[in-house]
Amino acid sequence: MIQKLSNGFKEIMIETIDKLKSSDKRIALAKIAKTYGDGGQTAVAETFHVSRDTIRKGSYELESGFPITDAFQARGRKKVEKGHLPHLLEDIQAIVDGQSQTDPSFNTTQLYTRMTIQEVRDQLVLQKGYQDADLPTNQTLNTKLHQLGYHLKKVQKTKPVKKIEETDAIFENLHATHEAYQGESNAVRLSFDTKDRVKIGPFSRGGKSRVRVEAADHDFGQTFLSLFGILDMSNEHVELTFTASKVTADLIADQIEAYVHKLRSQQEVDTLIINADNGPENNSRRTQFMKRMIEFAATYDIKVILAYYPPYHSKYNPIERVWAVLEQHWNGALLNTQEMVLGFAESMTWKKKHPSVTLEENTYETGKKVEKNVMDQYEKMIDRAKGIGKWFVEIHPHQCKAALYMGLKTQ
Template identity: 25%
Template sequence: MLTKAPPEILSPEDLAYMSTLNERDRRWFLATKATKASDLKAQGLSYRKVSKIMGTSTHTLQNGRQELLSGEGPGDGRIRRAGAGRKSVLPQHPEWTQAVVQIIEPHTAGLPQDENVVWISLRVTQIMSELSAIGYDISRHFVRQILDSLGLRERSFYKDLPMKEVKSRDEQFQRISSIREEAKAVGLPIISIDTKKKEMLGNFKREGKALCNGPLKSLDHDFSTFSDGQIVPHGIYDVTRNVGYMTLGISHDTSKFVCDNIARVWREHLKEQYPNACTLVILCDGVGSNSSSHRIVKQDLMDLANKLGIRLLMVHYPPYCSKFNPIEHRIFSQITRSWNGAPLLNLQNAANRAAMTTTKKGLKVHVHINSKNYDIKRPIDESYQKRLARQVVFAPELGKWNYLVKPDN
């Protein structure tokens, strides 16, 4: 849009207003202005001169004026009449498309899992350079149009394929769904637990941006030897109430660390929210401190059940499926946003920023600092097998992922 029009034809306010209009409304607005401007005989302005000053064609102004006088626009809420507008030049030059196909063919790769999915290892600028070398001087705009006509658009790979096929994967997901529905129907607390990746404390760069009045600088290397310690963020998410409980540890991610966090959250929060509950449903993955096969984990869970005096219904997600655990996308993704943009300078700084986490759906996060040190090598009690027989009841089907831990009364 040209801005050389005198203010009596198009004022700065008119130009600002036009920038908010679509093509049809802009055509009508200019036609109205042109009709008024053409009446300025004293300046010797004709309709043709006005259109030139406005930077548009006489044909456009005449169409706009005719639509206004007749009250008949493009119709059906359209901006242009069907078939109107500048025609694409690509159908007139099929050799362009053929040239692009020949250029990208040697650089095309695909997925062995899906023969219909392919991608190319060339950038648009490289394709333009190859076209120029064979005599086709084609702009980036038209190269993108050609690629689009071939079904090629810029996309990102996303993590979706499991590392390997897991037997009974679908059956476990169906069981998880039914357990959640039954627990919710009778008012049992359902928590989702996991440990987020460890974070280094200190002036280290983090993703994201922050509001500031000058350049922000951090260390040029993320070496742990220059850190002021690390935090072990463990999360507990109340699925029903949409409330998160983050514990920031300073030691190791062990099953004892996890059980201590659950015990504290139960006593300080969940017991009051679910006064009649005698069973706590726990959703978790099956590795690390939540391992479904390690004996030390079950030993600590039995101790936890004895300490709290309630039953623990353990439900593990199948291998390679931890991303479906609710806490991953309901808590951890939001905590990451709160921590991004500025370094985690110290433990209290990390806790304060995590506590500020919220969402439009009303998520609340309570944060606690656990300064206890945890051993990573602890022995299994001699009475483990006897206690296991008394306290743990495995489900008849998929018992390795579903079992009930009872207090040893």
């Protein structure tokens, strides 16, 4: 019968039956199957995409006159908190709350906990008196923690602010200083920085080589060379200084003094502009570094301008590009000897010129400081820019000489 209906009537019938729910739908399907006769259940099941069990249930309801009430909510396993563990969620929350923190970004209401599922399970036994055998599986406990809004997350470092309030003013001052002295034959602008220590040994540096190179499968070596570099922005000359000790304020000052002394044999220099990051050994609050720069200005009769780049903007320091070239130059080689390190440094080129490479064999004392009462006197010799004094300092030689000639004793 159903097969004989036109497609239009069949679609109307199917659509109408589908709008019925529960018992009403089953009884309607049972009536159609009964009217159909032999094979009616099979034909109805195929046409309306239901099981024959559904039609049989509808036939029972049709004959008995008693509709069967569906209890979908009773199907499946009962939730543990609604069964034999009614206080489980409250106890989990009491245990985890003390070990959780809110979302630091405040973008969600999620709580992050450091406790693992196994630790929560153990504490339920120890603190709340549960029997381990009575508790649900760890997977279920994990689900319950998520339902309560707790999420396991690694402890992360606080993300730094990428731009401080003074950043724009610092850059404006840098640009103004560079433009003011650009083209001045007696002014020299140096960019300097300290590179990460170079580990010596047969270790891979992640680069590529045109010849087969085999590196050790670990890099547990304890031999290092530290590297300090100076880039002269007026002639693109690079000075690289390696040392087995740490790069200290005194080493930095000695290298600056040695380079200016060498430069003065070729040209007049009355102004030195230094660009650098505000690193721990060369920032304008590092007392030993400032002491050395003041003494340098007085000794050589040179005006020194310390113009630092703002935090998180070290990529603008020109010497950083020299480091990139050097790393690209030697990252496919095995720097397994001190001589190999120095040789690769000498063979690199910057602006088609090789750098000057030296190995500093002196060991510099670390942690040297100037006493506060002495530093207070030194501070009177320098001029710090208003609002950005930490990043811009001028040292005038006549001010330094006047104080030094008065017999100021330094540590």
